[in-house]
Amino acid sequence: MVLCYNGNDFIQQEPLTVQTPLPLIDDFRSIVTENRPLIDTRAPVEYAKGSFPEAVNLPLMNDEERERVGTTYKQEGHDAAVKLGHELVSGEVRQKRIDAWIDFLRAHPDAYLFCWRGGQRSEIVQRWIYEHCGIAVPRLKGGYKAFRNYLMDESLRLVRNREILVIGGRTGSGKTLLLQQIDEAIDLEGLARHRGSAFGRYARPQPSQIDFENALAYALIRHDAAGHRRIVIEDESRNIGQRYIPPEIFAEFQKAPVILLERPLDERIEISYQDYILYGQKEYDEAFRRGETPYGWYETMQHNFKRIRKRLGDERTRRFSALLDAAWQEQLRTGNPEGHKIWIRALLEEYYDPMYDYQIEKKKERIVFRGNAEEILEYLK
Known part of the structure; x- marks a missing residue:
């Protein structure tokens, strides 16, 4: 007896072996809008290079098995590779993988599955699940490749057919905080898991490109799908940390009107302090304790200064590094992190603001409005 999903619940029944056509799905838009769970049956090494936001990796073959099958395919041909694959994934190994797929379907009965091109691997998984307990899990027609092509084509089409507004402003002006108040906004830095500056790395690694x-x-x-006709984004360079905005999409962003968020220096220092110091230390400390990052917050910040040494120059790098160290030692001694505001002020005034002035000069013809957060929200109405 096996455990099977009947559309409402899981029940016990005999395994099925009926050779019936199993469903193919190519309504890719609904996968996105319905937050459809996905089973990525590719090997872990393929999944690590990139998959889809709602996908979990439950592979037909692990990396070693995939490599052996691939080598056999090159040396002996298709039939020999298929035979080896079935030998490697058989018996207890096969049953454990079927159990993993069934467990996921128990929690996500609306899931779809896919492999690279929607062919042999995902069809085998689909067939094994069906033969095991009669669950006809749809697989993506054309697999990962077809869905990926759809996403790239559709994202460019949407960007080219929408009004785009870009929120600019000096470092620390709170552009991300403003975006969070705008329904039409898309948070590029949130998607890239990076604050966009040399000091913007989170403890958690960035996603793959x-x-x-x-x-x-x-x-x-x-x-x-939410019905928005306008896209509001933050002014970004092409790169957000180690990730880059696709060139054709970035070109559309570069043509869009710019709204400048203006905020006094003291407020920008406070925002930077809250984000990079108070939140940053908590995030890095927690990640370090979990073993997710090899360095703590202080070591990471010192490394960030070294990364921009060529742009800062040796003298300023030494001075800023010394200010950071003094504030850190004071914090360790007294528990008060306020001293970090000294080097934040220096970094904003001497590094980020001159760089901003240079960059905004090149965009001055695109500027359509300037104001504080409240004024910009009113303008957008």
């Missing part, structure tokens, strides 16, 4: 692009496409499609 493919994962970032797929997440951006999901965000754009869901934005469209």
Whole structure:
């Protein structure tokens, strides 16, 4: 007897072996708008390079098995590779993988599955699940490749057919905080898991480039499904940390009107202090304790100064590094982190503001409005 899902609940029944056509799905938009769970049956090494936001990796073959099958295919041909694959994934190994797929379907009975091109691997998984207990799990027609192509084409189409507004402003002016108050906004830095500056790395690693692009496409499609006719984004360079905005999409952003968020220096220092110091220390400390990052907050910040040494120059790098160290030692001694505001002020005034002035000069013809957060929200209405 096996455990099977009957559309409402899981029940016990005999295994099925009926050779019936199993469903193929190519309504890719609904996968995005319905937050459809997905089973990625590719090997872990393929999944790590990039998958889809709602996908979990439950592979037919692990990396070693996939490599052996691939080598056999090159040396002996298709039939020998298929035979080896069935030998490697048989008996207890096969049953454990079927159990993993069934367990996921128990929690997500509306899931779809896919492999690279929607062919042999996902069809085998689909057939094994059906033969095991009669669950006809749809697989993506064309697999990962077809869905990925749809996402890239659709995201570019949506960007080209929407009004775009770009929120600019000096470092620390609270652009992300403003975006959170705008229904039409898409948070590029949130999708890239990076604050966009040299000091903007989170303790948690950034997604792969493919994962970032797929997440951006999901965000754009869901934005469209919500009925928004305008996209509001933060002014970004092409790169957000180690990730980059796809060139054709970035070119559209570069043509969009710019709204400048203006905020006094003292408020910008406070926002930077809250984000990079108070939140940053808590995040890095927690990640370090969990073993998710090899360095704590202080070591990471000192490393950030070294990363921009060429732009800062040796003298300023030493001075800023010394200010950071003094504030850190004071914090360790007294528990008061307020001393970090000294080097934040220096970094904003001497590094970020001159760089901003240079960059905004090149965009001055695109500026359509300036104001504080409240004024911008009113303008957008």
